[in-house]
Amino acid sequence: GGGATEMELSKGLKKHAVGIAGKEQLVMNMFAKSLEVIPRIIADNAGLDSLDIINRLRSIHFNNDKDGTEDTLYVGVDIVHGTGNNKESFVWEPLLVKVNALKAATEAACTILSIDETVRNPKSEQEEQQRRIKKSIPNAGKRR
Known part of the structure; x- marks a missing residue:
């Protein structure tokens, strides 16, 4: 609990x-950061000061391998x-x-990132096209 699982997953x-080389490394690092x-x-x-807390958690979790506890x-x-030991505080989450x-x-x-096309509204596109035409032609749409 308390984000301990996420910090360990991020570290791993x-x-x-x-x-890993290339873009896959960047993707993995961004997923870890997320x-x-x-x-x-x-x-x-x-x-709380979230920046301070995250830095403290990173320090604790990334130094875990060094001290062996x-x-x-x-x-x-x-x-x-x-920050604190959530196991001792009984802050647990079901696996x-x-x-x-x-x-x-x-x-x-992944679903959001894999969308290849954008859903379009033809009426909205037509209105946008008319606005562009009016801007490009001086006095368009004005009666004399």
Whole structure:
């Protein structure tokens, strides 16, 4: 809870992206960054300095591999102290809900990005075309 899962996923994706070349690396890094929106919103909604909280969470999660402690896996946004161990605070999220939410959000984003055509309104296009004609012809539409 508290964005700890998203921070760990972001960390894992960023580390995996290092070994990938080209645009795929950029896409993975941006997806990883998008996951950090969850703890940022939690911090904002709690009235905390979200930039400071995200920087602290990044520091804690990315240094997790160096110190070898598992407890940092569960560090997320704590509305009282800024950051804290959500496992110890009993701030948990059901795994199935989290997995389904991430899948649904990813599928929605992919659907939006894969749209090749824009839905057009012929009436609106006709009105826009008439406005352009009136602008290009002096005194168009004015009676003498």
